[in-house]
Amino acid sequence: MIDTIHVDAKEPSVARLLPSYNGREAKIRPDLEEGKPFQFQGNYWSGGSRNDYFIVEVVSGKRIALPGINPLAQLDGSAIIPRGFVVVEKSVFCGKHMPPTIHAHPKDITHALPAPKEITEEEARCLCATASLKNSYGGETGIRQKQSGLSLEVWNETKETCIGKGWMKKNGAITREGRNAVEGHPLRHRIC
Numbered sequence: 001m002i003d004t005i006h007v008d009a010k011e012p013s014v015a016r017l018l019p020s021y022n023g024r025e026a027k028i029r030p031d032l033e034e035g036k037p038f039q040f041q042g043n044y045w046s047g048g049s050r051n052d053y054f055i056v057e058v059v060s061g062k063r064i065a066l067p068g069i070n071p072l073a074q075l076d077g078s079a080i081i082p083r084g085f086v087v088v089e090k091s092v093f094c095g096k097h098m099p100p101t102i103h104a105h106p107k108d109i110t111h112a113l114p115a116p117k118e119i120t121e122e123e124a125r126c127l128c129a130t131a132s133l134k135n136s137y138g139g140e141t142g143i144r145q146k147q148s149g150l151s152l153e154v155w156n157e158t159k160e161t162c163i164g165k166g167w168m169k170k171n172g173a174i175t176r177e178g179r180n181a182v183e184g185h186p187l188r189h190r191i192c
Helices: 106-112 121-132 143-148 152-164 176-183
Strands: 005-008 025-029 037-039 050-057 078-080 085-093 101-103
Touching (some): 005 176, 121 152, 121 176, 143 152
Antiparallel strands (some): 005 025, 037 078
């Protein structure tokens, strides 16, 4: 199952859900379940971090108030979110504004799901290490390659393959497509 989908916030179907957001990146999490409450957490300032939530109707893009809960004022509350609505979470983490996360019912966002990608274990290792590690630290270089478990030759070949598929940039940075390609892979949470 896909945990998070990285999307372009300027895409019309996404931008409609984020009316006051001017950034480029956003995330979609298909984690709302019918009949199960969604937990609103961290609605208060703590250590320079805070989450703000609002509910948006998917079709119209209008913000909706749900009876019985005020996610902006209630501390760590919960509510059952009906189909056709999403929860938009805007986070400030240690004083830095993070890309918004759209929590949605999986059936409401099928248009945003990326097509499944065929990805090899080497490509997954390369993308996971690139997404989660700095390449040099404390005078040591090549940390990503070493942590991936791939030899230098295989790492370089795999990196070129990922660049060719548009999963990495020529400078070695992972792209949005690369994050989505590796997101559902079993190695995603085991390697780095």
